[in-house]
Amino acid sequence: MGSLRNPIGPLPSSIYWRRRVVLLSVVAVLALLVTWLVVSVGSGGERDGASGSGGHSPAPSITPGDSPSGPAISEHPGGRDESGEDDESGTGGSGGAGAEGEGSGGDAPGDGESGPGSGSGAGGGGAGSGETTGEQVPAGSTLPNCPASAVEMSLRPTKNTYEPDQKPKLVLKAENTSKADCKVDLGPKTAVLTITETGEDKPLWSSAHCPATGSLLLKLPAQGSVTHTVTWDRRASADKCATPPAGAAGPGTYLAEVEAPVATAKISFVLAKD
Numbered sequence: 001m002g003s004l005r006n007p008i009g010p011l012p013s014s015i016y017w018r019r020r021v022v023l024l025s026v027v028a029v030l031a032l033l034v035t036w037l038v039v040s041v042g043s044g045g046e047r048d049g050a051s052g053s054g055g056h057s058p059a060p061s062i063t064p065g066d067s068p069s070g071p072a073i074s075e076h077p078g079g080r081d082e083s084g085e086d087d088e089s090g091t092g093g094s095g096g097a098g099a100e101g102e103g104s105g106g107d108a109p110g111d112g113e114s115g116p117g118s119g120s121g122a123g124g125g126g127a128g129s130g131e132t133t134g135e136q137v138p139a140g141s142t143l144p145n146c147p148a149s150a151v152e153m154s155l156r157p158t159k160n161t162y163e164p165d166q167k168p169k170l171v172l173k174a175e176n177t178s179k180a181d182c183k184v185d186l187g188p189k190t191a192v193l194t195i196t197e198t199g200e201d202k203p204l205w206s207s208a209h210c211p212a213t214g215s216l217l218l219k220l221p222a223q224g225s226v227t228h229t230v231t232w233d234r235r236a237s238a239d240k241c242a243t244p245p246a247g248a249a250g251p252g253t254y255l256a257e258v259e260a261p262v263a264t265a266k267i268s269f270v271l272a273k274d
Contacts, residue, residue, distance in 0.1 A: 179222045195254055
């Protein structure tokens with residue numbers, strides 16, 4: 001006991017006391033650490049037991065959502081019909097849209113869209129819808145008028161025979177044989193188009209009876225041409241927009257004629273039987 005209180009050794013007693021204090025401190029820290037580990041392990045075991053077998057919490061179940069009940073989308077983006085049908089509207093000049101192209105008299109787009117007697121025609125009946133190629137010029141244009149000697153005019157149907165559900169289309173073409181640009185009026189009052197059934201003296205329909213517009217001034221390029229297409233809905237017309245006879249034109253052969261100050265032309269076509 002005396003050696004514990006009074007350390008014996010070559011060094012001063014204070015050094016031995018310091019060593020004892022350090023040793024006791026280390027032992028105390030180790031004891032506290034062991035106690036903390038024991039308590040922690042015990043608490044962890046209780047939590048694991050409460051979580052279920054194997055020490056893992058049961059995975060939450062996932063309930064699938066409702067399946068969509070609406071119809072599947074079948075249309076192509078953009079709303080365009082991808083069935084392969086050609087677009088029925090062409091590109092014309094500034095004089096109008098949906099221009100009829102030049103060439104041989106093949107089938108015109110949209111001939112079978114409507115049956116006889118359809119379409120508008122306020123009072124006059126059978127009003128023709130115009131489709132034009134070429135550049136339209138204003139009434140006050142300084143472009144000179146085409147002289148009759150420089151213009152050749154032709155008229156053709158888009159088909160020789162039209163079925164009962166097809167509207168006849170007549171293409172009026174003006175060609176400039178000179179080397180200078182000029183303007184030509186293909187409007188319904190100037191280039192008057194009439195349709196007459198064979199054997200009759202009086203036209204069944206005339207563009208001058210109840211025209212939707214007056215003049216149609218088009219630039220006729222040097223050595224070039226323009227066209228104007230008129231669609232007839234098979235109804236008769238009456239002068240000064242009077243009420244025309246009811247009904248549609250019957251089957252038979254019809255004569256179409258255009259008369260303009262610069263030139264005239266005529267052709268025939270057939271309306272087939274049912």
